[in-house]
Amino acid sequence: MTLNRQSTPGADTKAPTRPRLFDKHGIDNYILHGSKAKVDERVDIGYDEKSGYVYWLPNAKTPPFSCKIEDPAKGSKLGGLKSFTEYKIHAQISNGRVVSRRYKQFEWLHEQLVNKFRFICVPPLPGKQIAGRFENEFIEERRRQLELWLNRICHHPVLCASFPVQHFVTCELTEKNNKDWKAGKRKSEKDELREAAWLHCVTHTQSNLTEAQIATQIDAFAQQQPGLETHLKNLNQGLIKYLERHAEIYKPDMQRLGELFSKVFIALQTDTSTSGNQELSLSVSKISASFQGIAELYKTKGSESVRNFNERIQEYIGLLACFPLILNIQRNASECIKSVQQRGPTATPDFSGAIHRGQVFNYVVLAEINFFQKDKVNDLNLYLKSLLHEQIQFYENITVELRAAAATFD
Amino acid sequence: MTLNRQSTPGADTKAPTRPRLFDKHGIDNYILHGSKAKVDERVDIGYDEKSGYVYWLPNAKTPPFSCKIEDPAKGSKLGGLKSFTEYKIHAQISNGRVVSRRYKQFEWLHEQLVNKFRFICVPPLPGKQIAGRFENEFIEERRRQLELWLNRICHHPVLCASFPVQHFVTCELTEKNNKDWKAGKRKSEKDELREAAWLHCVTHTQSNLTEAQIATQIDAFAQQQPGLETHLKNLNQGLIKYLERHAEIYKPDMQRLGELFSKVFIALQTDTSTSGNQELSLSVSKISASFQGIAELYKTKGSESVRNFNERIQEYIGLLACFPLILNIQRNASECIKSVQQRGPTATPDFSGAIHRGQVFNYVVLAEINFFQKDKVNDLNLYLKSLLHEQIQFYENITVELRAAAATFD
Numbered sequence: 001m002t003l004n005r006q007s008t009p010g011a012d013t014k015a016p017t018r019p020r021l022f023d024k025h026g027i028d029n030y031i032l033h034g035s036k037a038k039v040d041e042r043v044d045i046g047y048d049e050k051s052g053y054v055y056w057l058p059n060a061k062t063p064p065f066s067c068k069i070e071d072p073a074k075g076s077k078l079g080g081l082k083s084f085t086e087y088k089i090h091a092q093i094s095n096g097r098v099v100s101r102r103y104k105q106f107e108w109l110h111e112q113l114v115n116k117f118r119f120i121c122v123p124p125l126p127g128k129q130i131a132g133r134f135e136n137e138f139i140e141e142r143r144r145q146l147e148l149w150l151n152r153i154c155h156h157p158v159l160c161a162s163f164p165v166q167h168f169v170t171c172e173l174t175e176k177n178n179k180d181w182k183a184g185k186r187k188s189e190k191d192e193l194r195e196a197a198w199l200h201c202v203t204h205t206q207s208n209l210t211e212a213q214i215a216t217q218i219d220a221f222a223q224q225q226p227g228l229e230t231h232l233k234n235l236n237q238g239l240i241k242y243l244e245r246h247a248e249i250y251k252p253d254m255q256r257l258g259e260l261f262s263k264v265f266i267a268l269q270t271d272t273s274t275s276g277n278q279e280l281s282l283s284v285s286k287i288s289a290s291f292q293g294i295a296e297l298y299k300t301k302g303s304e305s306v307r308n309f310n311e312r313i314q315e316y317i318g319l320l321a322c323f324p325l326i327l328n329i330q331r332n333a334s335e336c337i338k339s340v341q342q343r344g345p346t347a348t349p350d351f352s353g354a355i356h357r358g359q360v361f362n363y364v365v366l367a368e369i370n371f372f373q374k375d376k377v378n379d380l381n382l383y384l385k386s387l388l389h390e391q392i393q394f395y396e397n398i399t400v401e402l403r404a405a406a407a408t409f410d
Numbered sequence: 411m412t413l414n415r416q417s418t419p420g421a422d423t424k425a426p427t428r429p430r431l432f433d434k435h436g437i438d439n440y441i442l443h444g445s446k447a448k449v450d451e452r453v454d455i456g457y458d459e460k461s462g463y464v465y466w467l468p469n470a471k472t473p474p475f476s477c478k479i480e481d482p483a484k485g486s487k488l489g490g491l492k493s494f495t496e497y498k499i500h501a502q503i504s505n506g507r508v509v510s511r512r513y514k515q516f517e518w519l520h521e522q523l524v525n526k527f528r529f530i531c532v533p534p535l536p537g538k539q540i541a542g543r544f545e546n547e548f549i550e551e552r553r554r555q556l557e558l559w560l561n562r563i564c565h566h567p568v569l570c571a572s573f574p575v576q577h578f579v580t581c582e583l584t585e586k587n588n589k590d591w592k593a594g595k596r597k598s599e600k601d602e603l604r605e606a607a608w609l610h611c612v613t614h615t616q617s618n619l620t621e622a623q624i625a626t627q628i629d630a631f632a633q634q635q636p637g638l639e640t641h642l643k644n645l646n647q648g649l650i651k652y653l654e655r656h657a658e659i660y661k662p663d664m665q666r667l668g669e670l671f672s673k674v675f676i677a678l679q680t681d682t683s684t685s686g687n688q689e690l691s692l693s694v695s696k697i698s699a700s701f702q703g704i705a706e707l708y709k710t711k712g713s714e715s716v717r718n719f720n721e722r723i724q725e726y727i728g729l730l731a732c733f734p735l736i737l738n739i740q741r742n743a744s745e746c747i748k749s750v751q752q753r754g755p756t757a758t759p760d761f762s763g764a765i766h767r768g769q770v771f772n773y774v775v776l777a778e779i780n781f782f783q784k785d786k787v788n789d790l791n792l793y794l795k796s797l798l799h800e801q802i803q804f805y806e807n808i809t810v811e812l813r814a815a816a817a818t819f820d
Binding site: 051217220221223224227228230231232234235238239242245249250253256257260261263264266267268270271273274275276277280283284287370373374376377378380381384385388389391392395396398399402403405406409 | 461627630631633634637638640641642644645648649652655659660663666667670671673674676677678680681683684685686687690693694697780783784786787788790791794795798799801802805806808809812813815816819
């Protein structure tokens, strides 16, 4: 155990058969007694012996997929009394079709996933907004962020194959035909394989990893996680400030330079007799236009590139923020297993079952950590590369503007 | 007469033989009575018939030249009791030698020129500074601005050939040997060909321009001048603000981004097990370095290019600011000549001399306006071109920084 993950003092002295007060997710109870829920789904954890790598095996029938969200449109209900924005969801799967979804249906999906998958990172939905929620800029921002969110879900080997996700991306739903949707909703909401009971459907390949090795890997991540979360949050805040500067300072400064040169142009062109003065005036007018163009670039390319990057960082912060709870449950579960082991086989009715269930849980946590870590490297590489390339383009476009003005002097 | 240059009500009713109260520069007196000063120098005004262009003829013996000011060094006097900065002046003339000058000697030169040449633009000296005047940055700024100032003087066809300028750029002066310097100073200070009397030494080529045509040209400039002065002043102020932003916002913003990425780098590199994570960490560390590099660019190239341009604009504002006084004197002189003409030959003792002197004065003003206008086009072309090229380089250097970071992803 690391300093970050101190055990609760006195926890060991309580009877492990009685669920502890903070065992809100029923993990102790599940480890000790298992679950009677019907298992009609299956999640597999693989193990790569060479690299010692524990990972989610993708569901053979429903592997991870991508989604597009397009054409947000204003819809209405009850003869126009209630209005909302509908998004067209296009899942890139064989039986994929375009379905319409409202924000409240995203909320439903989010809730289902959070309830069912306590030990998997389900990132928070981009926040709900009441005021100005039909403004075009907001709707487009919401569309982008929902697309990021849904893709995060659909790229997860476990989440993507779950019933709520499949129902969400495939079930047709209109005001007139909502029977199937409602039936699926009911089915999902009655699902018993949720929270700790869901562990019941997880199978893991035997590995040669010791319990201690698994604990070390989980601990290593638990130590890294807070630092990364903190510094991505700081980066996120810093970029928000930087974006505000684009709107409040960078762009207005360039605009102001454009205006100042434009006034000089007007003053200069009154001199119609000095040789070369009309050419000079035109050059100054072009310089003015260039600075106006640069102001526009700050508003468009310059800002958009930073904003896109920052939305992805924001999403990562949401992902990272899922871990403290998972790691906390894992810490409790470890205490529980340790206590079972210390008391020995005679003290716990289903001793070997409890040890096995504890092991499965640790594999689940490690698979989820490893999935996150691998994605982190791929995603951050991609995001940073895009940021740099877009910023390079932005500054190149600035030089294009300035070169256009410089060319008038040749 | 334009609206901008209204005549003083009632001015015509006064006896023109009595110098008016605001005839501080003795122009009316000179026009009416001439001068008894000994004429031992000569200034010529040329006329290009094809273009109708009135201009200063360069002095054949002493044409305009360039100056370099180098190696500002701390000097002292009275055994170290008084310390000052000495600049090495290197005039690019045949008998040129390197001479040492202090700021107070620049002040002396400025005063001599302003007194002697009331009708020529002598730009103000870059301001005196008491506190911090030995700081390197200030000394270098002062050197640059004095060099601009001295070159402006030495490129003027009339000023460059004047005794005070020649004395200033050639006379050797050390603490031990200051006889020649003092003799030249006395000579210049006793010079009688100053203010209106200086007009005595001006000769102009006969032209086919009518009085009205000359007045129209002068008036046209008088109308343009305030607008250009105002808008160059606004540009100057805007650029000062923009430069402050470089120090207060642009550079710190980039530095802050560098620090934020540096912290993310530190957080990332704690993950030593995920494949590709060390490469990602190094890329992030390079991004951090790139933003630090961009911060530095804002401080150096970015700022310097704007500052250099703005120092030149500042100098132009000083030049432009000389004109209102000259134009005001010219307006008074016009009133005086008009009055002489209205009263006819019998009312003024030296009638034809007065008309001639009035004409010479108008040629002087027009030659000075035309010299300014031509320089304006050349100079602004040059300054703007430099600004653009340096700004292009600056933004290109930013892309170089970003490309260095982007390359780590390949």
